[in-house]
Amino acid sequence: MKNTLFILLTLTFLVACESNQEKKGQQEPNGQRPSSEQIISEMDSNEDGKLSRDEVKGPIANDFNNIDNNDDGFLTLEELNKAEKSQGNRPPRQTNTNTDLSNEIDITVKVNPVNTDYFITENIIGGIQEQIVELNGIETLCYVIKTNSQATEHQMGPWCPRHIEDGMEKAGIWFKDDKVYDVSGHFIANLDQFYSDDKWKLYREDGTIKVTNTEEGCLAAAKPEVEEEYHNYCVECLPEYFKEQITTFVIPATPKYLKTTQSFGRGGIGLAFNGVNYDPPAPTHAILAAHTIAPLDDHGGHVNPHGGYHYHAVTGSTKEIAQADSHPPMIGYAIDGFGIYGLTDKNGNKATDLDECGGHFDDVRGYHYHAGEPGGNQIIKCLHGLPGYTEVKE
Numbered sequence: 001m002k003n004t005l006f007i008l009l010t011l012t013f014l015v016a017c018e019s020n021q022e023k024k025g026q027q028e029p030n031g032q033r034p035s036s037e038q039i040i041s042e043m044d045s046n047e048d049g050k051l052s053r054d055e056v057k058g059p060i061a062n063d064f065n066n067i068d069n070n071d072d073g074f075l076t077l078e079e080l081n082k083a084e085k086s087q088g089n090r091p092p093r094q095t096n097t098n099t100d101l102s103n104e105i106d107i108t109v110k111v112n113p114v115n116t117d118y119f120i121t122e123n124i125i126g127g128i129q130e131q132i133v134e135l136n137g138i139e140t141l142c143y144v145i146k147t148n149s150q151a152t153e154h155q156m157g158p159w160c161p162r163h164i165e166d167g168m169e170k171a172g173i174w175f176k177d178d179k180v181y182d183v184s185g186h187f188i189a190n191l192d193q194f195y196s197d198d199k200w201k202l203y204r205e206d207g208t209i210k211v212t213n214t215e216e217g218c219l220a221a222a223k224p225e226v227e228e229e230y231h232n233y234c235v236e237c238l239p240e241y242f243k244e245q246i247t248t249f250v251i252p253a254t255p256k257y258l259k260t261t262q263s264f265g266r267g268g269i270g271l272a273f274n275g276v277n278y279d280p281p282a283p284t285h286a287i288l289a290a291h292t293i294a295p296l297d298d299h300g301g302h303v304n305p306h307g308g309y310h311y312h313a314v315t316g317s318t319k320e321i322a323q324a325d326s327h328p329p330m331i332g333y334a335i336d337g338f339g340i341y342g343l344t345d346k347n348g349n350k351a352t353d354l355d356e357c358g359g360h361f362d363d364v365r366g367y368h369y370h371a372g373e374p375g376g377n378q379i380i381k382c383l384h385g386l387p388g389y390t391e392v393k394e
């Protein structure tokens with residue numbers, strides 16, 4: 001699994017861009033993916049049968065290092081085939097689509113460039129790089145930020161209590177209807193009442209709680225179709241299972257405000273200054289349908305096999321950039337390059353004019369977002385800027 005490549009941008013996207021630029025280029029019937037042979041024949045300008053860094057563009061260029069398995073600086077037919085194969089059995093994680101958004105940019109809106117100094121440099125692998133990336137038909141200067149998604153300002157966990165008599169200090173939090181609950185042993189024991197469903201029983205007769213204690217258990221339970229044997233379990237994956245994974249965030253160096261909003265899929269929606277992913281809402285329907293819960297720790301994070309430790313809630317545990325006025329502090333960046341700020345200011349006030357994504361403008365910060373309620377299962381609701389993307393190398 002370690003060497004499995006996770007290619008996010010589809011090859012279809014590549015050909016879509018190509019055929020826009022070169023109308024005479026081979027068009028694929030019914031939007032089928034081009035084969036690795038076709039990719040090579042289209043891009044191999046010196047016709048040596050392999051692709052150098054200069055010859056590739058689009059998503060393949062962005063993913064060059066991942067695809068180039070033997071690190072010799074060339075992509076061979078074999079390497080492209082392998083990359084395509086591993087792409088096939090992964091869900092798409094990127095927020096980007098191949099829709100051309102060049103007519104959607106609204107340049108009248110004030111935007112602030114990303115300040116890379118805010119990131120905790122020890123958490124960034126190899127420093128923040130700059131790269132021109134084509135995002136939805138727009139050549140965009142982006143920052144490329146690679147991390148292992150490990151929080152440094154706070155400990156990660158605990159998540160599941162082990163016994164129904166454990167206090168809330170032994171476990172994390174769960175949420176329902178915008179409210180946060182401490183996951184004590186008592187909470188676990190009373191899930192049937194909490195959800196008015198007597199099928200809930202996460203504990204054994206001796207009071208011990210059924211927890212996914214192994215990586216195998218985590219893999220079987222932390223996915224939309226929870227394996228039968230892990231129904232009625234408290235799901236807990238540990239950061240060390242996936243600490244070798246590298247998450248790459250590609251975000252516009254200066255955000256581009258769009259007239260229309262963009263939804264995000266299952267990919268990251270942004271990152272905290274420690275390089276940990278802000279994830280889209282946890283799929284609570286699937287989790288609860290299997291009578292499992294996957295508690296967040298007190299910092300709003302938990303672990304899954306595709307991206308490691310990530311946040312679903314903002315609880316004030318990570319680095320903040322205080323503002324000179326009374327505005328809430330900045331806590332990170334969305335994947336479109338707009339800043340994300342805390343929910344409440346020093347006086348406990350919340351912004352009252354937020355748009356559908358959870359954003360608004362002011363003269364100091366330009367367009368920006370405010371994190372949602374910790375129990376709301378969404379940090380921001382959509383994107384108002386040209387989306388970058390995240391990818392995970394497992």
Ligand SMILES: [Zn+2]
Nearest residue numbers: 279282304312
């Ligand atoms: Zn999650």
Ligand SMILES: [Zn+2]
Nearest residue numbers: 327341351360
């Ligand atoms: Zn604001």
